[in-house]
Amino acid sequence: MDCSTKREVEEGMEEGVHESERMHESEGLVHESELEPNLAGNSSGFNISAVYKDETEAYECFCTYAHDNDFSVRKDHHSFWPNSRKIKSKDFVCSKAGFKKSDDHNSGKRKRFTRPVVRTGCPAMVRFVTDEDGYWHVKRFIESHNHELASPADRHLLRSCRNIIEEKASVLKSMTDAGIRTVDAYAYLAEEVGGCENVGFSKRDAYNLIQKEKRARIEIGDTNSLIQLFKDR
Numbered sequence: 001m002d003c004s005t006k007r008e009v010e011e012g013m014e015e016g017v018h019e020s021e022r023m024h025e026s027e028g029l030v031h032e033s034e035l036e037p038n039l040a041g042n043s044s045g046f047n048i049s050a051v052y053k054d055e056t057e058a059y060e061c062f063c064t065y066a067h068d069n070d071f072s073v074r075k076d077h078h079s080f081w082p083n084s085r086k087i088k089s090k091d092f093v094c095s096k097a098g099f100k101k102s103d104d105h106n107s108g109k110r111k112r113f114t115r116p117v118v119r120t121g122c123p124a125m126v127r128f129v130t131d132e133d134g135y136w137h138v139k140r141f142i143e144s145h146n147h148e149l150a151s152p153a154d155r156h157l158l159r160s161c162r163n164i165i166e167e168k169a170s171v172l173k174s175m176t177d178a179g180i181r182t183v184d185a186y187a188y189l190a191e192e193v194g195g196c197e198n199v200g201f202s203k204r205d206a207y208n209l210i211q212k213e214k215r216a217r218i219e220i221g222d223t224n225s226l227i228q229l230f231k232d233r
Helices: 003-027 055-068 152-157 166-177 182-193 203-232
Strands: 073-080 087-094 125-130 136-142
Touching (some): 055 073, 055 087, 166 182, 166 203
Antiparallel strands (some): 073 087
């Protein structure tokens, strides 16, 4: 192959690369599922072309995808439109994204309890952007994880997938108000739905709910007592 022919082939290859880059930029969506190996296997089921009416719908959809694929989600960075408080973009990431901040200033103090390090810098995430009408679209999606995912037996413990719906919260409150222990009320709910994995929240979540209710009642009682005290003066 002479020099002129070789130069024409190289120029043709460069034009092909540039054209590919232009097409990728015009699409506006980055899907990086193949950039890194997925140590936990292939995930599935997230529709990157779907459009969502608001943040709640987008977040719940991604949480459902995460639950089906055995990982938890947390909200991360966001940005606003200029001179506005309307969300322009927002990231939802794997709960193991990033790294824990080091406590160098407390290095000399003895800690009674040290939480285990759970963050691994996981790259899995989705970035949503909003349009002029307020609809949410997927801008960037990375599905690969750098850690082992939760086992099916522990899936119900994933934090972003736990939620106490009003119906079950009402049952818990009614039973504890009747003098039934929180642990027994939770056991009743678990038996009704066929096991703890189907309740939708953990035993600790139930305890936290009941304690929150008790604190709210105490605060209301203290407020009413203070009002009555001023009335009597």
